Amino acid sequence: MTALTTESRGLLVTALTGHGYKVYATAPAVPVTPSVVIVPDAPWITPERVGGRLNYRVRWKLLVVISPRKNDAASLDTENAIDAILGLMPSGFTVDQVGPPSLTDIGAQGTVVTTEINVQAHMKEN
Numbered sequence: 001m002t003a004l005t006t007e008s009r010g011l012l013v014t015a016l017t018g019h020g021y022k023v024y025a026t027a028p029a030v031p032v033t034p035s036v037v038i039v040p041d042a043p044w045i046t047p048e049r050v051g052g053r054l055n056y057r058v059r060w061k062l063l064v065v066i067s068p069r070k071n072d073a074a075s076l077d078t079e080n081a082i083d084a085i086l087g088l089m090p091s092g093f094t095v096d097q098v099g100p101p102s103l104t105d106i107g108a109q110g111t112v113v114t115t116e117i118n119v120q121a122h123m124k125e126n
Helices: 004-016 071-087
Strands: 022-024 035-049 055-066 093-098 102-105 111-124
Touching: 004 035, 004 055, 004 111, 035 111, 055 071, 071 093, 071 111
Parallel strands: 022 035
Antiparallel strands: 035 055, 055 111, 093 111, 102 111
């Protein structure tokens, strides 16, 4: 049996892969750009039914990672990435919100532009 969280993350990976972005199912040490990193959001799991068949809501944070190059290009790349990713959301997922772009230091590799997309899905055991 596959955990419902694993199943929902897999749905996201499948939907986002092959569209010009490196998709990370878990946080890498250093993400390449452009990419999408899938990490748990808070609250991660909200039980709707326990015992018997599981039924819960799972939340994910999609971190969109873009090269900062020039400010104008980074802004345009970020906006295009957000629109593309929102259009790729798999059936059954809803988007709670999209945060503003921000500069994120990734150590010796420099700085990237990141934007958070908060999504959730209701998952049920069959």
